[in-house]
Every structure is written in C-alpha cells, then in structure tokens.
Amino acid sequence: MNAPPAWLLRAAPTDPNAVDQWVSSPARLAAVASTGLDGSEPEESFDSLTKLAARLLKVPASFISVVGADRDFYKSQVGFPEPLAQARALPGRTFCHYTLAADQVLVIDDTHADPVWRAVPTVQTLGVRAYVGVPLRVGGETVGSFCVIDMEPRRWSDEELETLRQLAISAGRELGLRAALAEARADSEDARALARSREEVVAVVAHDLRTPLQILQLSATLLQRQMPQEQRPVIGRMVKAIDSMKSMAEGLLSSSALLAPSAGRSRAVGASELARDAVAMMAPIAERAGIELQLSALDEASISIDYARMLRVLGNVIGNAIKYSPSGTAVLVGATRMGAELLLTVTDQGRGMTATELERAFDSGWQGAEGMVRGDGAGLGLFIVRTLVEEHGGRVEIASQPGLGTALTVVLPCQ
Structure with a gap:
C-alpha cells in the first residue's frame, strides 16, 4: 500500500x-x-x-x-x-x-x-x-x-x-x-506623500531665498553705479548671476517646482548676446580652474527664449566643460545658424565620454565614475539642460570620444 x-x-x-x-x-x-x-x-x-x-x-x-x-x-x-x-x-x-x-x-x-x-x-x-x-x-x-x-x-x-x-x-x-x-x-501613496513633502520643503527654501537674493541684487546694482567704469563688468556678472538665481527660486515656487513652464516669460534675444553673457557669467569659475573661455564664431540670429533659463542652460554646460577639462586648456562657446535653427555649441578639450556615458548622460541622478569620485554634483545638470531646452522646442546633441574632448550643442528654433 x-x-x-x-x-x-x-x-x-x-x-x-x-x-x-x-x-x-x-x-x-x-x-x-x-x-x-x-x-x-x-x-x-x-x-x-x-x-x-x-x-x-x-x-x-x-x-x-x-x-x-x-x-x-x-x-x-x-x-x-x-x-x-x-x-x-x-x-x-x-x-x-x-x-x-x-x-x-x-x-x-x-x-x-x-x-x-x-x-x-x-x-x-x-x-x-x-x-x-x-x-x-x-x-x-x-x-x-x-x-x-x-x-x-x-x-x-x-x-x-x-x-x-x-x-x-x-x-x-x-x-x-x-x-x-x-x-x-500603499507604496505609491507613500511615494506621493514623500514627493509632496519634498516639494513643500523646496518651496519653503525657495521662498526664503528670495529675500537675501533681493538684498544681493540691490547691493550689486548700487555698487555697479558707484564703481569706476573699468570695474563695472565684474559687478555686471554678479547681477546677471543673481538674476539667474532669482529665476530659479521663482521656478521652484511654481506648480511643477524645479522645471516649471516658462510660458509668458519668453522674449527675443540675440544669439551673440546670450553666448557673451554666459561666458561673462562663468569667467570667474573658469579663471579659478585655469581654463580659458573663448568665444568662437557668433551668429547674430535672434531666438525667442526665457533668457534667465537659457542662461542657466549654458551656465550648466560651460560648468561641466570646465569641471572635466585639465588646467591650461580652453573651452569654446559658439553660435551658428543653420537654416531655421540656431546651434549653441560648447566644446572642451577634456577627457571625453565613453559610449556608455553618452547613453546615460541625460538620466536624472546619473553620474560617471569620475563624477562619483569627485562628489561635487547630484547628476542633475544635463537632465535639467535637456528638459529646459525641450521646453523651448529644441534638442540637445553630444559628440564625444575618450581623450578627445566633448562638444555639446543646444539646438533652438530661430525666429
């Protein structure tokens, strides 16, 4: 049995x-x-x-x-x-x-x-x-x-x-x-609650930043008026940087926090003006790193943009180029019109990027091995760049090879 x-x-x-x-x-x-x-x-x-x-x-x-x-x-x-x-x-x-x-x-x-x-x-x-x-x-x-x-x-x-x-x-x-x-x-609800909590913290911080930024703006403007003519460009860079910070703080207070839409804030800006302003704003950082910022060919095309946000875009791109370039090299910033599009290109002589790094470059929170070792960022720079450029109806392209540097191009529609 x-x-x-x-x-x-x-x-x-x-x-x-x-x-x-x-x-x-x-x-x-x-x-x-x-x-x-x-x-x-x-x-x-x-x-x-x-x-x-x-x-x-x-x-x-x-x-x-x-x-x-x-x-x-x-x-x-x-x-x-x-x-x-x-x-x-x-x-x-x-x-x-x-x-x-x-x-x-x-x-x-x-x-x-x-x-x-x-x-x-x-x-x-x-x-x-x-x-x-x-x-x-x-x-x-x-x-x-x-x-x-x-x-x-x-x-x-x-x-x-x-x-x-x-x-x-x-x-x-x-x-x-x-x-x-x-x-x-339940996990989804917890995640939503955590996101809401984080947005509230960001909003509070952004709100509290407005007052000291306003003080800085007023003080810098006053100094700019009082300083000799030859020293005013330095204060001018400070004013532009403060304006950009104010724009970021206001964006954080809007409905979608970090990347709020810029509808209603666009205006016509000359490509050469934007490029020159970005280079002027980032010049002190480049000088400290021993990098020479150079303006290459600049087209006089006009684009309709949220000026502060696009200045932020170029600032991020130039900042990345400086960060990964060896001292004694140059970073070039140029603006070229091709048909109905404007190409804003930042070219460096840095270490370049591997195929894997290129594939993940725009992922939120991602950093390459060198970035993680340095510990000087959150892996959001290029994610923000792409998001803001796409908000303007444009796109971002990267060309890079290990050891041969990187060229990042912001493509925007011309007026």
Missing part, C-alpha cells in the same frame, strides 16, 4: 487552546488585513475555483474562507444553505481554525470519530461529517483555507486531495496578487 503524501494530516486535532492563539496572532491578522478580502464582494476568479472543486470532488459544498479574529468570512462558496449563503460569514469555532493551526492540509474522514471534531458547531448546524481544508498563505502567514465538506462520512482519496491542493494553489496565487496590488498601492 502506498504511503500517503507528506503534506497530509490525518492525525488527532490540535489542542483547542493552541488554535485560539494561532488564529489571534497579530502577524497573521495583519496579513489578513493586507489582502483586503474580508467583507469584499464575490468575484468570479474565486467562484470558478469553488465550483470546479465541488464538481470534480462531487461534494455538496466547497468554499474559500478568510479567517479573521472573530469570524470566518467566505470569499467564495457553493452549496451553503440559507441564511449562511447570503451572510457569507460565520462566528465561532470552525474546522478552518484547525486547518490554520495545523498549517497543512487537514483531512477528516468522519467528524464523529473524535470528540474534538464532533464539538465543532458546524457538525450540528450544517451536518458536516467529512472535511478537507488546504491552508491559504499570504506573505508567509496563513490567512484562510480552501475547503470542501460532505454530509456523509467519506474516505478521501489521494487523487481527490491532490486535486483540491492544486485548486488551492491557484487560489493562493490570486490572494498573493491581491496582497501585492494592495502593497503597491
């Missing part, structure tokens, strides 16, 4: 006191809550499984229970009498509790054969004489069971038990998907 499968339990019932402790476990009840099934409406995905179990095993009733702290809730059932079929819930001790405590398939051929089984209320109220329950688990905790009952004593065959076990596996997968969906929704 073949030995029964290892997953079966045809043994004496678990101690009733131990059953209560198992059912009331906080971890198990938390897993039940995570499914969101207790009290939920019937669903065909579960009903089809209980109907199939009743037909294949030729039993009068089949059901999927979700066992809470004080009741069994029947997510699906077929064959229950009224009023239980309508109520879909049963308080008090049930065979499902013993299935949970046993934590494996519980098989009862005759409920009258043991005084503990005979004392379960459904033996009298429903006339249960034979029972099989398969535990259903979510996140390592047993939340319920897939069960069949008969109103006559019955010797369950191994084939019948394996059939029910396979159907229970399908039900368990469905339960796992529901729990994963609920967890994903």
Whole structure:
C-alpha cells in the first residue's frame, strides 16, 4: 500500500487552546488585513475555483474562507444553505481554525470519530461529517483555507486531495496578487506623500531665498553705479548671476517646482548676446580652474527664449566643460545658424565620454565614475539642460570620444 503524501494530516486535532492563539496572532491578522478580502464582494476568479472543486470532488459544498479574529468570512462558496449563503460569514469555532493551526492540509474522514471534531458547531448546524481544508498563505502567514465538506462520512482519496491542493494553489496565487496590488498601492501613496513633502520643503527654501537674493541684487546694482567704469563688468556678472538665481527660486515656487513652464516669460534675444553673457557669467569659475573661455564664431540670429533659463542652460554646460577639462586648456562657446535653427555649441578639450556615458548622460541622478569620485554634483545638470531646452522646442546633441574632448550643442528654433 502506498504511503500517503507528506503534506497530509490525518492525525488527532490540535489542542483547542493552541488554535485560539494561532488564529489571534497579530502577524497573521495583519496579513489578513493586507489582502483586503474580508467583507469584499464575490468575484468570479474565486467562484470558478469553488465550483470546479465541488464538481470534480462531487461534494455538496466547497468554499474559500478568510479567517479573521472573530469570524470566518467566505470569499467564495457553493452549496451553503440559507441564511449562511447570503451572510457569507460565520462566528465561532470552525474546522478552518484547525486547518490554520495545523498549517497543512487537514483531512477528516468522519467528524464523529473524535470528540474534538464532533464539538465543532458546524457538525450540528450544517451536518458536516467529512472535511478537507488546504491552508491559504499570504506573505508567509496563513490567512484562510480552501475547503470542501460532505454530509456523509467519506474516505478521501489521494487523487481527490491532490486535486483540491492544486485548486488551492491557484487560489493562493490570486490572494498573493491581491496582497501585492494592495502593497503597491500603499507604496505609491507613500511615494506621493514623500514627493509632496519634498516639494513643500523646496518651496519653503525657495521662498526664503528670495529675500537675501533681493538684498544681493540691490547691493550689486548700487555698487555697479558707484564703481569706476573699468570695474563695472565684474559687478555686471554678479547681477546677471543673481538674476539667474532669482529665476530659479521663482521656478521652484511654481506648480511643477524645479522645471516649471516658462510660458509668458519668453522674449527675443540675440544669439551673440546670450553666448557673451554666459561666458561673462562663468569667467570667474573658469579663471579659478585655469581654463580659458573663448568665444568662437557668433551668429547674430535672434531666438525667442526665457533668457534667465537659457542662461542657466549654458551656465550648466560651460560648468561641466570646465569641471572635466585639465588646467591650461580652453573651452569654446559658439553660435551658428543653420537654416531655421540656431546651434549653441560648447566644446572642451577634456577627457571625453565613453559610449556608455553618452547613453546615460541625460538620466536624472546619473553620474560617471569620475563624477562619483569627485562628489561635487547630484547628476542633475544635463537632465535639467535637456528638459529646459525641450521646453523651448529644441534638442540637445553630444559628440564625444575618450581623450578627445566633448562638444555639446543646444539646438533652438530661430525666429
């Protein structure tokens, strides 16, 4: 005679006191809550499984229970009498509790054969004489069971038990998907709350920055008026940099924070003016790094832009070129019109970029190996550049080879 499968339990019932402790476990009840099934409406995905179990095993009733702290809730059932079929819930001790405590398939051929089984209320109220329950688990905790009952004593065959076990596996997968969906929704809400919190912090910081920036702007303007003519260009660069910082702070306070749309702030600007202003603004940084900033060919084309934001774009690009160029080299800034487009190009003599670095250059938060070692950035510079340029209806192109430097081109529509 073949030995029964290892997953079966045809043994004496678990101690009733131990059953209560198992059912009331906080971890198990938390897993039940995570499914969101207790009290939920019937669903065909579960009903089809209980109907199939009743037909294949030729039993009068089949059901999927979700066992809470004080009741069994029947997510699906077929064959229950009224009023239980309508109520879909049963308080008090049930065979499902013993299935949970046993934590494996519980098989009862005759409920009258043991005084503990005979004392379960459904033996009298429903006339249960034979029972099989398969535990259903979510996140390592047993939340319920897939069960069949008969109103006559019955010797369950191994084939019948394996059939029910396979159907229970399908039900368990469905339960796992529901729990994963609920967890994903909760994680999504947490992420939204975190994003809102960060935006609020950014808005507060941006708001508080406006006052000191205004003081700097007024002070720089006053100094510019009072200083000798030959020293005014230095203060002029400070004024332009402060204007750019004010624009960034105002952008952070807008509805989309960092990259707020610039509609209504565009004006016609000469390409040569923009290039010259960007070079003048970045000149002190280049000088400190031992880099020579040079203006190459400048076209007099006119473009419609948010001046402060496009100055920010060129400032980021020039800053990157300076950062990755060796001292004693030059960075060239030029503006060339080609048809209906203006090409603003920043060319350096730095270390260049690999194919992998080129592929990921515009990813938010990404930095190359040298950038991570230096620890002097957040990997947002080129992401911001591309976003702001695309906001202006343009695009960004990079040409680079290791050891041969990099040329980054901002392509914008001309007027």
